Each structure stands twice: as C-alpha cells, then as structure tokens.
Amino acid sequence: MEFSNKVAIITGASVGIGRATAILMAQKGAKLALFDINAETLENLKAELSQYTNDVLTIVCDVSDENAVTESTEKVMTAFGKVDILVNNAAVWRIWKPFSDISTEEWKKFFDINVFGLVYMTKAVLSGMLERKYGRVINIASVAGVYGNANMVNYSASKGAVISMSKALAKETTPNGVTVNSVSPGSVSPSENADIDHSIASELAFAGRTGTDRENAELICFLASDAAGYISGQNIQIDGCRKKM
Numbered sequence: 001m002e003f004s005n006k007v008a009i010i011t012g013a014s015v016g017i018g019r020a021t022a023i024l025m026a027q028k029g030a031k032l033a034l035f036d037i038n039a040e041t042l043e044n045l046k047a048e049l050s051q052y053t054n055d056v057l058t059i060v061c062d063v064s065d066e067n068a069v070t071e072s073t074e075k076v077m078t079a080f081g082k083v084d085i086l087v088n089n090a091a092v093w094r095i096w097k098p099f100s101d102i103s104t105e106e107w108k109k110f111f112d113i114n115v116f117g118l119v120y121m122t123k124a125v126l127s128g129m130l131e132r133k134y135g136r137v138i139n140i141a142s143v144a145g146v147y148g149n150a151n152m153v154n155y156s157a158s159k160g161a162v163i164s165m166s167k168a169l170a171k172e173t174t175p176n177g178v179t180v181n182s183v184s185p186g187s188v189s190p191s192e193n194a195d196i197d198h199s200i201a202s203e204l205a206f207a208g209r210t211g212t213d214r215e216n217a218e219l220i221c222f223l224a225s226d227a228a229g230y231i232s233g234q235n236i237q238i239d240g241c242r243k244k245m
C-alpha cells in the first residue's frame with residue numbers, strides 16, 4: 001500500500017480535514033500518531049480506524065505547549081521509531097469580529113496555536129527527517145492567508161505566516177529530502193459533519209459548493225506520498241476557484 005512502513009503524525013486529527021486524512025492514510029497502510037486536545041473525539045476516531053489498522057497512537061496534546069509537544073513526539077518515537085510525515089492541521093479559526101474588537105489575547109491565542117504550534121511540532125520531528133534524508137511536512141493554511149478575510153484578521157495573519165514559513169523552510173530542507181508545502185482550503189463543509197464527502201452550496205467558489213474533507217485529505221495524502229517528492233515550497237489552494245472573500 002501507498003503508505004506501508006510510513007509513520008505519520010496528524011495534529012488536530014479528530015474531526016474534519018484531520019480526521020479525513022487519518023482515515024485515508026489508515027486505508028493506505030500508514031502507522032498513525034493522532035494528536036488533539038479532545039480526548040473523546042480522538043478515541044472515537046481510533047475505534048473507527050480499527051477496521052483498517054491497529055497501528056494508531058492517540059495522544060492528547062495541546063500543540064501550543066512546547067513541553068507537551070516534545071513529550072508527545074517522544075512517545076511517537078518510542079512506539080514507531082521514526083516520523084516520515086507531519087501534517088500540521090490543528091488550528092483555531094472560528095472568529096467573526098472586526099479588527100478593533102479582536103483582543104490582544106485573541107491575537108496571541110491564534111498565533112500560539114496556528115503558528116507556534118506548527119513551529120514546535122516541526123522542530124520536534126525535523127532533525128530526524130533530515131538525518132534520514134526523508135520527510136514530508138504538510139502545513140494546513142487557508143485562502144484567508146492568501147487573500148485576507150475581513151472579520152478574521154488575526155486568523156488571516158496567522159495563516160499568512162504558515163504559508164511564508166512553509167516556503168522559507170522548504171529552501172532549507174529540500175536539499176536533504178524533506179519537502180515542505182502548505183495546503184490552503186477555501187470553504188470546507190462543516191467539520192462537525194461526520195460524512196467526509198459532505199458538501200453544501202457556496203457562493204464563494206465558482207464550483208458552487210464547499211469542498212469536502214475527503215477532497216482536502218486526498219491532496220494532503222498526495223503531498224505526503226513518495227510520488228510528490230519533487231513538489232516543495234508550494235502553497236496549493238483547494239478552493240473550487242474562489243471568487244470572493
């Protein structure tokens with residue numbers, strides 16, 4: 001199978017795009033370490049994945065806590081011995097407020113999780129990838145980081161940082177076999193919906209609908225695969241041809 005003998009960490013794994021990615025990777029033979037702050041949804045997913053694989057480690061970990069990230073990635077190394085694929089998916093994004101109403105605490109929270117969480121996770125696994133001259137880092141950004149969303153200025157800024165960080169880091173790591181890319185979804189069907197093929201009508205895309213969790217997961221899986229070894233430093237939008245923000 002495509003991911004036989006590959007070990008993948010997915011953060012924010014228990015719902016939405018992260019969950020769909022976990023399902024597809026499990027079906028393709030990966031060993032999975034699933035990180036999330038929600039213990040209950042993590043365990044639900046582990047039970048769901050048992051039809052495909054039992055090589056699933058669930059770890060309750062707040063990615064914005066550097067010590068917790070270090071301890072959690074050490075558990076992955078103990079269980080699986082290496083990390084080939086890192087999908088930095090955990091984020092907060094539900095905010096609809098004009099700039100002047102966004103508090104300093106809300107700015108810090110969005111950057112602590114969406115940017116520093118990604119920094120801590122990447123720092124924890126990158127040296128092993130570079131030593132083994134193989135790695136796939138996929139950072140989930142957003143069209144908000146490309147175009148900027150009104151009433152989501154802190155979120156947009158955090159995702160802009162994810163995109164530029166991915167491009168810059170790729171230039172350091174690609175010579176040693178570690179690709180780094182970001183994926184920027186447009187509007188995705190509500191992550192509360194368990195159906196990974198769920199889509200609803202949307203005027204924000206020329207496609208006329210939201211993207212599904214599966215469509216996003218398919219792109220992430222491709223970038224995580226051996227077949228994508230010559231793609232690095234890219235931000236790939238998956239937005240049904242976005243028409244307005």
Ligand SMILES: NC(=O)c1ccc[n+]([C@@H]2O[C@H](COP(=O)([O-])OP(=O)(O)OC[C@H]3O[C@@H](n4cnc5c(N)ncnc54)[C@H](O)[C@@H]3O)[C@@H](O)[C@H]2O)c1
Binds near residue numbers: 035037061143187
């Ligand atoms: N859903 C969309 O329309 C959309 C659009 C563009 C980009 N994105 C991005 O896609 C990614 C996934 O979004 P989604 O909507 O599928 O899922 P979601 O936002 O509903 O869930 C994210 C998951 O991350 C977990 N999480 C939150 N904070 C965490 C932390 N500090 N540490 C560890 N885990 C944490 C949550 O418990 C949850 O399981 C995010 O990076 C988001 O910014 C989503």
